[in-house]
Amino acid sequence: MRFKAVILLFLIFCSAPRSYAEARPFFGPDNSVSVTDRNFLPLRNILSGKDGVMLPVSLEEVSPWLILSVLAAEDKRFFEHGGVDLKASARALWQNINAGKVVSGASTITQQLANAINPKERTFKGKLKEAYAAAALERELSKEEILEAYFNTVNFGGNIYGVQAAALVYFDTDASSLSLSQAAFLAGLIKSPTQYNPLKNLKAGVKRRDEVLRRMLENGFINKELYALALEEDIKISPQNKKFTAPHYGLFVAGKAPAGAALIQSTIDGKIQSYIEEILPGYVEALKKNNVTNAAAAVLDNKTGEVLAFAGSADYFDERSSGQVNGALSLRQPGSALKPFVYGTAFEEGFLPSDKVEDEDKFFKGSFRPKNYDEEYHGAPSMRRALACSYNIPAVQVAGELGAYKVLETLKKAGFSSLEKNADFYGLGLALGNGEVTLLELANAYRALANGGVWRPMVYALNPQVKQAGRAQRFFSEETAFMLTDILSDNNARAAAFGLNSPLNMPFDFASKTGTSKDYKDNWAVGYSRRFTVAVWVGNFDASPMRRISGITGAAPILRDIAVFLDGNYSSEKFETDSSFDMPASLAHADICPVSGKLASKNCAGSVREVFPADKLPKEHCALPLKEHQEDAGAVLGAAEGIIFPADGDVFVSSPSLAAEAQQIKFKASEEGFWFIDGQNLPCPRSRECFWPIKSGKHRLKFEGRKTYQVSFEVLN
Template structure:
């Protein structure tokens, strides 16, 4: 009697709630579709739930076998076609048990109530059970029993991401619901009571035990005969292997994150054939790199024309929990090292520098904002003296690169990098300092791939596409086409990088491929990024926990992976070349000075120039000097011809003296031979004039370059017996006491008069006076 009163009270409460829930959402308002992510050819990569639902395939009620419906009703709600949406006595028993235990421990819900719970997505609390009951009554008022049953069949969770009977049948038996047997029906109907307890992939004995109870109940209730009962009990079930339709997992996660709440099918830009190739290549190389404490790698492959992401691997193995395989390395912030150098040189080429211009790669120090000095070193721990820009970029010389960036300043370089799409560099220039040009900031692999793809497209930056229907997004031009091609020409010049990487490095290809490596401090990250006319590939190798590798650089870590991927991509297209824009020309220059060669230049190269920026000045590094063979000193004017020898020396500016000495560069003698008497060198008596600059020269101040980097050389023509020299610029004196007495003067606006006095020890020689003009 007491139980009946409790039931009446509960029913009354539900009745009140029904009135309040009269305007609840209709069943049809609830979305049920899955999100299906496919590759560009329609191959399924991943199927995932949209909103609260997992994999689901809606079916009509008449497509479900009668024996399955009988089995489901027997297992879940025997009085379904007789109750008004709730079963008062069953609810009362369930509530009393729940109250005694102070938690939800008993079911008692009808199919209509379960449908209300599935559509409402509420926590399992006692008040919510009343709300679900009220909504169940509303459903019964609004819909037919068949409509409610059909909606339930399409929404009921079967565990492992399957929602609805069709999805469950495909998942566990690999067949459609209309083909399941009686035994399979009982097996499936055993699961919804508790997805966790009756999970076939983890607790199969429990699932089979409940299946037998359901079959027994069907037999006792007369829904099946003895023959059917025994046949179902003895039927050997074959559980379909659990499979993860989860190809290209990191890529799918990126797509799903961008298209949250999207229902239906998304055809992506990914090419599964290419994806499988890069995953195989990564796995093959990781086995070799494991001994060097390398646990992960990330790769992005881009189609240069469409900007489509064709393949993407965020880690070596998504399911490797030990090595944090689910971290997506393509979006992780890491230091890119030297892989940013092409953008440093591009900045310089766009502001008047050419590939033949020489850079200083000698021991140098640079001020750090806030105090201190930055002293960059090269990867090989050596300095290379005077190097051409082509060689400095191709060989990745650090000191030369910092010298370029310092001429412009970190603020201008940072602005250019942001133009190239490196939005992750979001601190002020002072934070990065002079190390910015060497990759001291943090960027993502996708940013690097997008920027290199921009180089491949003539300096035009566009957004990368993940969905075939996405429009291309124009992000602006960061280099003009001529500058971008010049960078491409250098990065694809195997002979230019041979001094640092060897002739047969991983970056040597049988086709045109522009590539650059990068290694961060202490070998924590290494990179290789590059492109052919068709594809851009970016590779990162390292450890997600930040542990250093064992002396693995970009050329030995990421480089071999990059090479194998490029070979796999371009095996059918080896003869394509980069499109060359107009406005470029080649000219022979001295291989040392980068200037117009003279008869003394023993080695020349055919360099590529932007028209209007071709050098006109003749080489001053290679100089011919007459030597007295008897003592290897400068020959005097009366040195007998049989002892006279003319030798060509490399005469570097004074700032290279220390490097030249340590590098063993042979320099001309400063002392004149006294063996023949006078001590004056033949053909050089009384020579004393300003060789550079020339009278009437006009110079222009570059508004972008820092002023203290805009210097010109003052070069005298004097006898070798001069001891020291005193320059005068508008009367202001500058003393030089080292042969060849070249000094550098910072440009100042206006007209300037220049001359000098040369001191031989016994005499003072006065030069001519020249005048130059400096305009703003």
């Protein structure tokens, strides 16, 4: 018996088959594209060709047990016939004549392959055509080539084609690693993938496996000892709800692959992707009470444009929440997340962050009457404060002065190709995000801000043949991009609306913005450091509204977690010396009075550090009396005075898993001064910020500016 099995395997492997590419034209379904992460680790996506799932393998990559199992189950005389098994055909013909219909096909492996290439009707005439096609295949291909093509096209249930796909789906292993019992089980499926479907009728599938093993024993392919061991092995089908890494991205990038591509090395960083896929379900679960059922996120490398992470939903396999919908590519209203591009357009026209803008009840063209999120009016805030606090009325006011056409033109240059309607369709509501865009578009537009106002296409794969769409174009000057970055990273400026300790207050430089669409159907948070851009969407795919939620409470905490993870795990790479944003030499800072907008003087209750073009620095000092400052100081400065971060009573936790250089706290103040920790002077020059390497225990932080401020905080191990 052993001798006969050895002879069979020798016949299979003794002659070198022609290349897979040469054999491929003889079979039908398109090869699926295998997608890996940037380090060639499989993303575990099994991608569909036009006829189903197929991951091609060579004959040498198929387990010998599977070859023998299939020969025993389907065509034991495969190496003896010329495409048609005359003995089996005669037997089948007699059975069919007696039954008056086709009840037995006796199709050989070659006939099955011929039918897969060009399906025939299940009639006597169809069987004759199949036999003729099989004979033609035998003339064109060697036995080994026929087997290889067969193993890559045979159906194993549903849209699963080929042994590699079947091995991965059912047993979570490669076709080369199948055990004898597993191989016999898969071979048994070929007869009737529906009847023996292990997901619906495992018992029937196991019974069919036992029959295949018996045939192997009878034909001398295995001995009694192997037969007994295989019968005793439990068939354990892999859970079908397991989470494959980056399932949405695998499908997305495969669609961009050139014809015939079998492998795509994507740009996905497996470590970042896994972290995001781990945290999204927990956040969605916590937000269920707010009628939130899903979330999506993306991470881009600012310099290269590579998509490092891409989660289209919180759980791809959650059918109740439409998990297979790709939230990263779905069109949604971004709300206030578009406001930076409105103000940036104004800066391009000569406006400055210190300029005042009206915030009062007002009707705009078309009886448009926007309301602020807090349903209050704020007088005449600076553009810095209006953008940082995301006031709606000032944004519409600025858009009105520019014109909706000019705003739309900027947005299109920033990569929002989804905004296909004309400016009249959107109107001034465009400033509040009434047009629909994708999360990926939004992420790349903010990446352009991080790159000094230059939009560049994203990179989806590291294969040179996977082309990227679009050409680089500048839509903002370097100065405008930095002014926006400076505002979006100014925790002091947004404190009046979001508080000092909102999720957007990072312990490192990070520019960010939130957005909530009309009727609370979509919730966004997007931001960037020097190296990464992160975008998050939270909401429902069925467009049902969320309850009591905004960008700062929905998407922002997720954004913060991802940003902190990136800083802690990648901060030592590329930007080792400085993580702060680089201000162009053509800009300069000045401390101005938040009430008058002029250079701060001794009567000013506080000052705001503002950025100006170097040739437009204010020259006059504020001359308003002290009383006017006292009346307006609270409204202008809010709580952002003295030590901004940390707050009194804050508790920090050190992490042994983070890089040492990430274990720091960035102290922030509302003005320049000197820093002391536990009575010791910190080695920082007179400044608003100071980094402190954390130490466990309770600490007292003192800051000396115009006044002395103190807070206490604790660091836990």
